[in-house]
Amino acid sequence: MEGLGRNRVVLEVYKIKGRCPIYKEGDKLVIDPLPNEEVSIVNLKETDALCPRIFGTALTSYFMYFEHAKPGPDEAEKMAWQKALGPAYFRCPEVGEPHSRNGYVIFKMYGVPLEETENV
């Protein structure tokens, strides 16, 4: 496949600590590269919820996972270690109790090769 990359990027709710009115554990935000294009798109059909507060948090990593996530063992050997990405974890910016009402959520970000997904 030509274009931005060959992986689907998934942000999965790994843990909820305290209150979150939007997500529950296991919820997903799915981003797919468009075939033969350099752009990607949020897959609304397979996304449970979009919280705008986490957009900035995940911005620095989305694009790496389109191309370099989850390499197989043979592939990993050929790749620089910086590119052989396993899952990454990040938290939302909400601090939680006692300072703020909401928060917080821990997300797991990973790539899934498009051949392994359905509906793409």
Added chain:
Amino acid sequence: MPGYKVVLECASVKGFCPFYKKGDKITFVEPGIVMEETDAICYAFILNFGPWYRPLVRGITPKELGLTKNEEEGYIACHAPPLGEVPEGAAHGTVFFKIKQIPIEETIEDKWVKDLLEKGVGFPPKREFWPEDTEKP
């Protein structure tokens, strides 16, 4: 137009961080970061803070934005998850910042507009001062 200086002060580092220590500051005045009043810039954290930057420098309070319950100062965490909550090796610790809003009479943008007016360029800039090929890099 009066605005607000927004100071993010490192309240604690719960673990390890290559950039910040307690007391370090990042200072915003519209339209950007005041380097002279900033100790370090972690790019990922700046993006993390992104959605709150403009409302805060324009005077919407941390309480209105849900960044504190009852205090004047708000709180925000960096993107790094806490040690012990994710698989070992996947976290180095979290940095917490306090958010302070300080009213100011004149922002950096105000000074820039004043300068353009004094130079006769106007604001919005008059057509005679526009460059050619404005759509091309």
